[in-house]
Every structure is written in structure tokens, then in C-alpha cells.
Amino acid sequence: MENVQIEPVKRSRRSLPQELNILLVLVAVALVFEILGWLFQGQSFLMNSRRLTIMILQVSVVGIIAVGVTQVIITGGIDLSSGSVVAMTAMITMSVAQSSEFARAMYPALTDLPVIVPLAVGLGIGLLAGMINGALIAWTGIPPFIATLGMMVTARGIAKWYTKGQPISFPTDSFAAIGSGAAPVFIFLAVAVIFHFALRYTRYGKFTYAIGANPQAARVSGINVQRHLVKVYAIAGLLAGLAGIVTASRAATAQAGMGMMYELDAIAAAVIGGTSLSGGRGRIFGTVIGTLILGLMMSGFTFLRVDAFYQEIVKGIIIVAAVVADTFRQKARSKKA
Amino acid sequence: MVSTNTLEAVQRYKQKSLPYILEIEGIRKEFPGVVALDNVQFRLRPGSVHALMGENGAGKSTLMKIIAGIYKPDRGTIRFQGEEVTLTSPLDALERGIAMIHQELALMDWMTVAENIWIRREPTNALGLIDHRKMTAMTQALFDQLSIRIDPTAEVSSLTVAQRQMVEIAKAVSHESDVLIMDEPTSAITETEVEHLFAIIRDLKARGVAIVYITHKMNELFEIADEFSVFRDGKYVGTHASADVTRDDIIRMMVGREITDMFPKEEAEIGDVILSVENLSLPGTFHGITFDLRKGEILGLAGLVGSGRSNVAEALFGVTPATEGTIRIAGRDVSIGSPKDAMREGMALLTEDRKDTGCFLPLTVLENMQIAALQDGHVKMGCVDERGLTVLCKEMQDALRIKTPNLDERIENLSGGNQQKVLIARWLLTKPRILILDEPTRGIDVGAKAEIHRLISRLAQQGVAVIMISSELPEVLGMSDRIMVMHEGHMTGILDRSEANQVKIMELAAR
Numbered sequence: 059m060e061n062v063q064i065e066p067v068k069r070s071r072r073s074l075p076q077e078l079n080i081l082l083v084l085v086a087v088a089l090v091f092e093i094l095g096w097l098f099q100g101q102s103f104l105m106n107s108r109r110l111t112i113m114i115l116q117v118s119v120v121g122i123i124a125v126g127v128t129q130v131i132i133t134g135g136i137d138l139s140s141g142s143v144v145a146m147t148a149m150i151t152m153s154v155a156q157s158s159e160f161a162r163a164m165y166p167a168l169t170d171l172p173v174i175v176p177l178a179v180g181l182g183i184g185l186l187a188g189m190i191n192g193a194l195i196a197w198t199g200i201p202p203f204i205a206t207l208g209m210m211v212t213a214r215g216i217a218k219w220y221t222k223g224q225p226i227s228f229p230t231d232s233f234a235a236i237g238s239g240a241a242p243v244f245i246f247l248a249v250a251v252i253f254h255f256a257l258r259y260t261r262y263g264k265f266t267y268a269i270g271a272n273p274q275a276a277r278v279s280g281i282n283v284q285r286h287l288v289k290v291y292a293i294a295g296l297l298a299g300l301a302g303i304v305t306a307s308r309a310a311t312a313q314a315g316m317g318m319m320y321e322l323d324a325i326a327a328a329v330i331g332g333t334s335l336s337g338g339r340g341r342i343f344g345t346v347i348g349t350l351i352l353g354l355m356m357s358g359f360t361f362l363r364v365d366a367f368y369q370e371i372v373k374g375i376i377i378v379a380a381v382v383a384d385t386f387r388q389k390a391r392s393k394k395a
Numbered sequence: 396m397v398s399t400n401t402l403e404a405v406q407r408y409k410q411k412s413l414p415y416i417l418e419i420e421g422i423r424k425e426f427p428g429v430v431a432l433d434n435v436q437f438r439l440r441p442g443s444v445h446a447l448m449g450e451n452g453a454g455k456s457t458l459m460k461i462i463a464g465i466y467k468p469d470r471g472t473i474r475f476q477g478e479e480v481t482l483t484s485p486l487d488a489l490e491r492g493i494a495m496i497h498q499e500l501a502l503m504d505w506m507t508v509a510e511n512i513w514i515r516r517e518p519t520n521a522l523g524l525i526d527h528r529k530m531t532a533m534t535q536a537l538f539d540q541l542s543i544r545i546d547p548t549a550e551v552s553s554l555t556v557a558q559r560q561m562v563e564i565a566k567a568v569s570h571e572s573d574v575l576i577m578d579e580p581t582s583a584i585t586e587t588e589v590e591h592l593f594a595i596i597r598d599l600k601a602r603g604v605a606i607v608y609i610t611h612k613m614n615e616l617f618e619i620a621d622e623f624s625v626f627r628d629g630k631y632v633g634t635h636a637s638a639d640v641t642r643d644d645i646i647r648m649m650v651g652r653e654i655t656d657m658f659p660k661e662e663a664e665i666g667d668v669i670l671s672v673e674n675l676s677l678p679g680t681f682h683g684i685t686f687d688l689r690k691g692e693i694l695g696l697a698g699l700v701g702s703g704r705s706n707v708a709e710a711l712f713g714v715t716p717a718t719e720g721t722i723r724i725a726g727r728d729v730s731i732g733s734p735k736d737a738m739r740e741g742m743a744l745l746t747e748d749r750k751d752t753g754c755f756l757p758l759t760v761l762e763n764m765q766i767a768a769l770q771d772g773h774v775k776m777g778c779v780d781e782r783g784l785t786v787l788c789k790e791m792q793d794a795l796r797i798k799t800p801n802l803d804e805r806i807e808n809l810s811g812g813n814q815q816k817v818l819i820a821r822w823l824l825t826k827p828r829i830l831i832l833d834e835p836t837r838g839i840d841v842g843a844k845a846e847i848h849r850l851i852s853r854l855a856q857q858g859v860a861v862i863m864i865s866s867e868l869p870e871v872l873g874m875s876d877r878i879m880v881m882h883e884g885h886m887t888g889i890l891d892r893s894e895a896n897q898v899k900i901m902e903l904a905a906r
């Protein structure tokens with residue numbers, strides 16, 4: 059057999075081009091605000107570490123959720139329940155994290171508990187919510203959209219019902235420490251790193267991509283698709299629970315309205331970061347960048363004193379634009395027509 | 396529909412005025428890392444069947460996709476009916492009179508057969524709404540003309556692969572195009588259906604339609620093609636009348652070397668019974684399947700499409716488990732409820748449908764290849780042993796001569812035959828003791844086919860027990876130690892290698 063003619067391939071690593079694109083978008087967004095900052099505010103946008111810290115802090119909670127949501131989307135599913143799960147876990151966790159110094163604690167017998175208790179409760183509730191999502195999707199076969207929509211409404215309902223709408227406050231100092239200072243940023247980054255590696259280098263990750271790419275072929279390749287889906291949704295729930303704990307701790311209070319629309323921000327972060335809604339494609343690294351892009355935008359608009367209404371309009375447009383750009387990129391890659 | 400007479404008149408006119416309906420000159424097409432076509436030419440006569448030959452990845456499908464308006468060439472000219480054209484989209488090509496049946500079936504699963512065929516051309520009633528009754532009638536008329544027996548109102552998802560293939564063919568015919576491209580149309584159907592397809596092709600040809608026919612099956616070439624063009628590594632080798640050449644000439648042109656043995660079965664030592672199946676049944680699909688399989692033995696499974704061959708394979712592997720009967724592996728009763736269970740018992744199944752149950756299209760070649768092997772082992776300290784696996788995958792790539800720029804290429808960018816090889820590699824990497832192959836050489840070129848046969852023989856020599864389903868009788872006859880024949884869900888006989896021949900198998904298969 060004579061040599062098959064294949065020209066040398068210049069690409070060094072497969073992951074680079076896609077992620078480079080998203081990084082470029084991040085840099086571009088930052089530069090646009092920098093220029094607008096000098097033009098309209100007479101000061102630098104980026105050369106302000108306080109602003110950047112606040113920006114990352116603001117998006118950390120959404121980022122934690124987005125790490126879980128990305129994995130769900132890679133399996134070809136969606137999770138609409140994360141924002142509500144944040145509220146539900148925040149409420150319930152706070153009720154077992156109260157300090158005895160507060161006279162009207164919800165469970166006077168359960169005050170001043172060691173911090174591990176509210177932590178375990180919060181993570182457990184998130185995990186349970188996620189497992190219910192996963193079980194519904196895997197074993198009844200209802201679409202993820204519907205299952206998690208149900209959880210979204212139910213969890214929000216539970217959050218309201220729990221105290222009949224009253225907020226819960228006065229956590230112990232140790233619980234309040236979880237979300238204080240820059241802690242949320244580190245939690246977000248730790249979660250991101252763990253799952254970035256889990257997706258790329260473990261069997262769990264490989265199976266997640268395979269299921270999203272072709273569930274039937276995944277089954278025939280020996281993957282227990284149903285059980286794996288439960289795992290993925292459970293992890294997404296667990297991370298939403300973690301986000302709920304961080305939110306409640308940082309605010310030192312829990313309210314039923316917390317985490318409103320976080321699920322959409324998380325989905326947006328994943329999609330901006332290159333995760334494909336049709337499944338089988340996406341990276342946590344991209345999602346982290348996507349989260350930062352969202353944060354940069356929010357912070358930039360505030361810095362430029364853009365009205366909140368406009369902020370939302372522009373945000374919506376940018377999300378759609380990101381998906382359109384990604385779709386074109388995919389087409390260009392696969393078709394080359 | 397245009398009446399056949401008018402059509403014929405038009406075609407006769409065209410035939411007289413132009414020797415070629417389609418002329419392609421100097422075409423080049425590059426993909427990242429691959430030159431798929433390099434300065435290629437191709438000429439097509441009206442009212443003839445023109446076969447395209449070449450190894451996997453030679454560029455046949457790419458050339459046809461250019462003619463069908465799916466890819467734009469980087470360079471070169473296309474002249475259609477004497478005029479130079481630029482095809483902007485598949486729709487553009489279709490409207491000019493070029494239709495294509497794809498290598499990978501492309502029907503919409505949840506729509507009916509009729510809806511699939513007339514999509515974009517649905518008959519409407521006075522209110523402008525789709526007239527379903529008329530659409531069904533039109534489909535029936537089309538099917539009658541082509542002698543196809545499929546219910547027009549059936550959902551495509553309920554059809555077998557072969558039936559889908561027939562629907563695709565009918566759909567292409569319904570466009571009444573001047574050029575009809577068929578990319579490996581017989582890879583999913585059995586000999587009876589092939590005969591049926593050939594009857595349709597002859598009929599179309601008589602009506603002046605020019606047919607481009609891509610195949611890896613040499614006998615089909617001689618049976619149906621008037622002339623053929625050969626491609627090698629993206630280059631045009633030549634065009635000849637099929638009457639003028641021999642099989643060996645063509646192979647030499649295709650691969651640039653001699654291939655002698657088509658089915659080099661090497662004798663293997665037959666060992667103990669490893670798989671013993673008794674009275675396996677799945678009501679409505681197959682009944683009372685009983686056989687033993689020994690180590691080192693190759694059991695061929697023959698029968699018409701729809702005879703339940705693939706269903707038996709899927710039942711053994713737990714894809715759709717049987718409801719009755721026993722499966723014993725190495726003397727032990729086992730219950731197999733899922734592919735995972737089957738793999739634990741050392742089984743592997745290469746499925747029939749590459750697209751539905753085989754490839755993970757968005758993933759890379761490497762990821763596609765390693766996925767099944769990950770089920771047991773290849774994990775170090777919680778992490779997948781990428782380095783070790785990559786080495787194994789590289790070895791597989793060399794052994795099977797998989798043509799890809801690198802292992803990180805997405806599998807969807809590979810040619811059909813190379814995708815098939817990746818799937819074979821996937822299962823070989825699991826080191827099975829019972830290997831079930833459903834149409835293993837589908838879409839694989841002659842040279843590689845012989846190599847895959849040799850590989851199967853080698854595995855048998857190492858003690859692997861093989862069940863091989865194939866619609867190609869020469870392949871079954873050449874490779875098998877014994878051949879089990881099925882008809883409408885029942886076993887109609889098991890023939891020994893020494894007594895088996897084409898006629899006996901067909902008798903049992905058709906009853």
C-alpha cells in the first residue's frame with residue numbers, strides 16, 4: 059500500500075482554538091469597557107482591583123451553579139431548577155444555622171450547632187433535589203425541561219412555605235464565615251477545577267460526553283445511561299445547594315426570593331462558554347470564562363451608570379449573539395461549505 | 396407527475412445533443428489536514444450507470460457531495476447540461492435535477508414515510524393546508540411503480556434500516572431528477588432487495604436518468620454499471636467501460652497492489668462450548684433460537700433483512716433482552732439485562748447501524764474508540780489512563796489502517812468506511828471472548844475487507860468465539876465454520892462449512 063497522503067497538521071492541541079475564542083471575547087469585552095470608561099467616566103475600568111474583586115464575587119454563586127449546569131447540558135439536558143434550589147437550601151440551611159443570641163430563632167433547640175450541620179443539611183437538600191430531577195428524567199423518560207421546571211416551581215414553593223414568606227437571619231459566626239471575604243471566589247474556583255478535571259480525565263466525564271453525543275450508542279457501549287444521568291443531575295443539585303449555602307452565609311440571612319433567575323444566568327454562562335445545547339460538547343473552563351464575561355458586563359454597565367433596564371436588554375442580546383456565533387463556528391468546522 | 400413519455404422525449408433530445416450530462420474538471424477540495432480531492436475529473440453520460448470505485452477515504456463521497464451542492468469545491472468547474480454552474484446548496488442542485496441518496500441515511504424519524512418523501516412539496520387542498528390523503532395516495536402510487544411494500548403512513552422510526560433505505564430511494568426517484576447519486580445504497584440491504592433496487596435502476600436508466608453508483612462490491616459493479624471511474628487518495632485514476640476489465644484490474648487501479656485472497660479463512664482450533672443458547676424467544680421478533688458456540692469458532696448468521704438476525708444479536712447482548720430462554724456462558728447460566736451485563740461476561744457487539752447506535756458524532760476518533768474499553772480498567776487513580784489508551788488506539792489505527800489526520804479529529808469528518816473501522820477498533824479494545832459482528836464490513840473497501848477478515852480469523856485462532864451476521868453470502872460462506880439461517884424469526888437450519896453453499900442458504904432463508 060502506498061502512503062496515504064495526509065498533510066502535516068498544524069494544530070497542536072485540540073482544546074486550544076475553541077477556548078482561545080472565548081478568551082478573546084472576554085478580553086474584547088474588557089477592552090470595550092476600558093475604552094468607554096476613559097471616554098465617559100474619565101477613569102480606568104480594569105485598573106481597579108476593588109471593582110474586579112466585587113465583580114468576581116458577584117458572579118461566583120452563579121459560577122458554582124454553572125459548573126453543574128454545564129454538565130447537565132453536556133448530557134443533552136437542561137436544569138431550570140437551580141435558582142429555586144438555591145432559595146430552598148438557603149432557607150432550610152439557615153434555619154439550622156442560627157445563633158442562640160437571637161431570641162426568636164426558628165428552632166430554639168437547634169441553635170449554635172457546629173457549622174458542619176447546616177453544611178451537611180444544605181448539601182443534602184441540594185443533592186436530593188438533583189437526584190429527584192435525575193430520577194424523573196432517567197426512569198420516567200420525561201423531558202429534562204419539564205422535570206426541572208417542576209422542581210423549579212416546587213422548590214421555590216417550599217422556600218416560601220417554610221417560613222410563610224418570612225426571612226431567616228442571625229447565623230452563627232462560623233456559618234457566616236463560609237461566604238465572607240473572598241471565600242466564594244475560592245469555592246467557585248475549587249469547584250471549577252475539580253469538575254474541569256473530572257470531565258476531562260475521568261470515566262465519569264467520558265461517559266457524560268458520550269451520553270450527550272448519542273445516548274443509544276452510549277447504552278450499547280455498556281454505559282448505564284439512566285444511573286449516570288441521575289449522577290449528573292445530582293451533582294448539579296449538590297452544587298446548587300452549595301451555592302445556596304454560600305448565598306445565605308454571605309447575606310447572613312435567607313429569603314425565599316433568593317437566587318431568582320440564577321438558573322438562566324448559569325445556562326447563559328455555559329452557552330457563552332461554548333457548551334452546545336444539543337449535547338456532547340462543552341468545557342468547564344469555557345463556562346468559567348462565560349461566567350466572567352457575564353460578570354464583566356454587569357460590572358461594566360454599573361460602572362458606566364447604564365440604567366438597569368438597558369442592562370437586561372443588552373444582556374439578552376449578548377447571550378443570543380454568543381449562541382449564534384457558536385453555531386456559525388460549529389458549522390464552519392463541520393461543513394466547510 | 397410528468398408522464399413517462401414526455402420524460403423520455405426530453406431525455407432522448409438531451410442524449411442526442413450532449414454526450415455528457417455532467418462534466419467535472421480540475422476539482423480540488425481540502426479539509427483541515429486532508430486533501431480530499433486533488434485535480435479530479437469526472438464525466439457522466441445520460442441514461443447510464445456510472446460506478447465510483449476507491450478505497451475508504453479516497454474522496455468518493457466528497458466528490459458526490461460537491462455535485463449535490465453540499466460542499467463547495469476550492470477549485471475546478473462543474474458543467475451541467477452543457478452549462479457551467481455554481482451549485483449554491485443541496486436545494487439548488489435538486490432544483491436543477493441532481494438528487495442524492497446519502498451514505499448515512501438522512502430521514503426524519505418522527506415523521507411518516509409520506510411526509511418524509513414529499514417534504515417541501517406537500518400537496519395542498521383548497522385552503523392551502525396539507526392534503527394528507529392525497530400525499531398518502533401519491534406515495535402509494537410511487538411505491539407501486541417501484542414495487543415497494545411499505546405503509547406510507549408508518550412512522551420512519553418504526554422501519555428497519557433496509558426499509559428506510561428503500562424509502563430514501565423512493566424519495567430520490569420522486570424528484571424525477573436527471574442525475575441520481577447513490578452512495579453505497581446496498582450496504583444495508585440483502586440480496587433480494589438488491590435485485591429489487593437493480594430493477595429500479597434499470598428502469599430509471601431506460602428513462603434516460605444518469606446514475607452515479609458508489610459501491611465497494613465488485614459483483615454489483617459488473618452487474619449494473621456501464622462504466623466506472625477509480626479514485627485513489629483524492630486523485631482521479633481513470634474511467635473505463637466495465638465490460639473491458641476484470642475484477643483484478645479494478646483492484647489494482649484502486650489500491651495500486653494485488654489482493655489475492657478475498658476471504659482468507661485460517662483454520663482455528665475449535666475449543667469448548669463457550670456460549671450455549673437454548674430456546675431464546677422474544678415474542679413478535681424471534682422464537683426458539685437454540686445453538687452452541689465454541690471457542691475459536693465463527694458462526695455465520697444468514698437470512699433476509701427482517702428475519703430477526705440482528706434482533707437475536709441484540710438480545711444476546713442485552714440491548715433488547717429476550718423474554719424466554721436461557722443463555723449459558725462457559726457452562727454458567729447468566730442473565731443479561733443490559734449491554735453492561737453482557738460486557739461483563741466478555742461479550743462485544745458491533746451494531747448494524749453506524750449512525751444510530753454506533754458513532755458519537757461530536758466526539759473525536761480517540762473518544763469514540765476508547766469508550767467501551769473504559770468499562771473495565773484503563774483507569775489509574777481515578778483518572779482515565781489517556782496515555783496508555785492512546786497507544787492502544789494508535790496500534791488499532793495502524794492495524795486497521797484508519798485514515799484520519801489524527802486521533803483528535805471528530806469522527807463525523809471521517810469517511811463512512813473509516814468510521815466503521817473505528818467502531819470495530821472500539822470493540823476489539825475490550826478484548827472480548829465472544830464477539831458478535833453485525834455487518835462488520837459494511838462500507839469497507841476490498842483491501843481493508845480482506846484485512847478485517849484476516850483479523851477475525853486471527854481472533855478465532857486466539858480462541859475468541861465469533862458470531863458474524865452478514866448480508867453478503869460470499870462473506871458468510873468464506874468466513875464461517877457453521878452457518879445458522881433464519882427466516883421470519885425462526886431458525887431454519889444450521890449448515891456445516893463443508894455442506895454450505897449459496898443455494899442451500901437461500902433455500903433456508905426464503906423457505
Ligand SMILES: Nc1ncnc2c1ncn2[C@@H]1O[C@H](COP(=O)(O)OP(=O)(O)OP(=O)(O)O)[C@@H](O)[C@H]1O
Nearest residue numbers: 426431451452453454455456457808809810811812
Ligand atoms: N467534513 C469533513 N471534514 C474533514 N475531513 C473530511 C470531511 N469529509 C471528508 N473528509 C475527509 O476526506 C477524505 C475523503 O472522504 P470521503 O468521505 O469522500 O471518502 P469515501 O471515498 O467516500 O470513503 P468511504 O468508502 O469510506 O465512504 C477522508 O480522508 C475524510 O476523512
Ligand SMILES: [Mg+2]
Nearest residue numbers: 456498810811
Ligand atoms: Mg463514502
